[in-house]
Amino acid sequence: MSHLYVHLPFCAHRCGYCDFVTAVGREDQHASYVDALLRELDEERHHLGAEVDTIFLGGGTPTFTALPELARLLNQLPPAREVTVEANPETVTRELAQALHAAGATRVSLGAQTFQPHLLRTLERAATPADVTRGFAHLRDAGFDNLSLDLIYGIPGQTPAQLAADLAYALALQPEHISAYELEAKPGTRFTIVHGDELARQAEQMEDYFERVVATLTAAGYRWYETANFCRDGKRSEHNLGYWLGHDYLGLGVGAVSTLGHERRRNTPKLARYLRGDYRREIEQLDDETRARERVMLGLRLDEPLPLAGLRHALDPAGLARIEQLGLVERGDETLALTPRGRFLGGAVTAELLA
Numbered sequence: 110m111s112h113l114y115v116h117l118p119f120c121a122h123r124c125g126y127c128d129f130v131t132a133v134g135r136e137d138q139h140a141s142y143v144d145a146l147l148r149e150l151d152e153e154r155h156h157l158g159a160e161v162d163t164i165f166l167g168g169g170t171p172t173f174t175a176l177p178e179l180a181r182l183l184n185q186l187p188p189a190r191e192v193t194v195e196a197n198p199e200t201v202t203r204e205l206a207q208a209l210h211a212a213g214a215t216r217v218s219l220g221a222q223t224f225q226p227h228l229l230r231t232l233e234r235a236a237t238p239a240d241v242t243r244g245f246a247h248l249r250d251a252g253f254d255n256l257s258l259d260l261i262y263g264i265p266g267q268t269p270a271q272l273a274a275d276l277a278y279a280l281a282l283q284p285e286h287i288s289a290y291e292l293e294a295k296p297g298t299r300f301t302i303v304h305g306d307e308l309a310r311q312a313e314q315m316e317d318y319f320e321r322v323v324a325t326l327t328a329a330g331y332r333w334y335e336t337a338n339f340c341r342d343g344k345r346s347e348h349n350l351g352y353w354l355g356h357d358y359l360g361l362g363v364g365a366v367s368t369l370g371h372e373r374r375r376n377t378p379k380l381a382r383y384l385r386g387d388y389r390r391e392i393e394q395l396d397d398e399t400r401a402r403e404r405v406m407l408g409l410r411l412d413e414p415l416p417l418a419g420l421r422h423a424l425d426p427a428g429l430a431r432i433e434q435l436g437l438v439e440r441g442d443e444t445l446a447l448t449p450r451g452r453f454l455g456g457a458v459t460a461e462l463l464a
């Protein structure tokens with residue numbers, strides 16, 4: 110399996126809650142950034158093998174990149190079965206939707222986050238609900254049959270009724286895939302400085318919100334295939350599935366992370382350096398034990414049992430017995446899976462299981 114991630118850092122505005130590697134505006138650098146990406150691809154392509162299975166263009170806001178540059182990039186990437194582009198709804202014009210489709214994108218992931226005007230203001234989001242509906246229609250008209258929506262819940266002030274309204278709005282658009290994330294207080298962000306205390310106060314309520322998300326989306330026919338991800342008609346994100354299954358992937362771009370065998374590396378997060386081809390990579394060696402622990406942590410996020418071959422040494426038998434007794438995990442002959450209750454508790458359960 111071969112997976113390629115490409116990071117496009119440019120955004121129109123930096124949202125207060127976001128800690129991804131981003132750069133505001135810089136329209137004069139979009140062309141040189143695409144040049145730098147293609148140079149890095151040329152240098153690193155040997156990691157990818159003859160065929161690439163999935164490509165993911167993430168950001169930042171890939172669709173804020175000047176359209177001719179974005180299309181030039183897409184046209185020069187190797188062909189792949191799944192090519193996802195992340196998009197902010199207000200950037201999706203008819204022209205952009207058609208250009209993405211013509212350049213080989215097969216899937217678009219739209220960051221809606223919420224459909225409540227006051228919560229959109231809290232998140233400093235530019236896209237209105239009408240932008241999401243319009244963007245969706247343009248993408249469908251252009252021929253996309255695999256669309257995803259990102260939602261965030263746990264926004265300060267969000268009531269259960271407003272969460273239900275967000276889910277209903279998302280479902281009415283009939284996306285093939287929905288990601289629903291609990292709002293995370295990223296250290297050092299403007300949002301955390303202003304709202305951090307409130308997020309900490311409401312933390313207990315979040316399990317109930319998570320359960321509401323899962324109940325609503327599964328009742329609507331979506332498969333809860335990963336902790337925060339839901340799909341219809343088998344349309345899982347093949348790219349992210351590769352990551353959860355512990356496959357290697359090559360990441361290109363400023364701040365991009367790659368996992369290649371026993372090495373994890375991260376490119377410099379500084380745009381000026383990246384543009385000069387000075388990658389200043391941070392390299393972490395991953396021993397067998399670290400990789401096995403990661404396989405357990407990521408693999409148990411999925412709804413399919415985790416094959417235990419080669420992973421047993423990463424588990425603590427006493428912790429496993431305790432968790433099993435609590436009904437949070439199910440053991441097969443050679444597999445392990447969290448029960449629905451275990452999946453709601455998530456990381457806390459996995460931490461108990463690890464040696």
Ligand SMILES: C[S@@+](CC[C@H](N)C(=O)[O-])C[C@H]1O[C@@H](n2cnc3c(N)ncnc32)[C@H](O)[C@@H]1O
Nearest residue numbers: 126127129168169170195220259290291292293
């Ligand atoms: C890398 S972001 C970029 C996508 C796009 N620029 C946008 O803003 O919609 C991908 C997704 O991560 C999620 N995300 C970003 N920051 C988050 C946070 N602090 N807590 C929870 N989810 C977050 C959002 O749902 C977002 O759509």
Ligand code: SF4
Nearest residue numbers: 120123124127168169
């Ligand atoms: S949330 Fe999206 S649009 Fe906002 S700063 Fe982060 S990457 Fe850019």
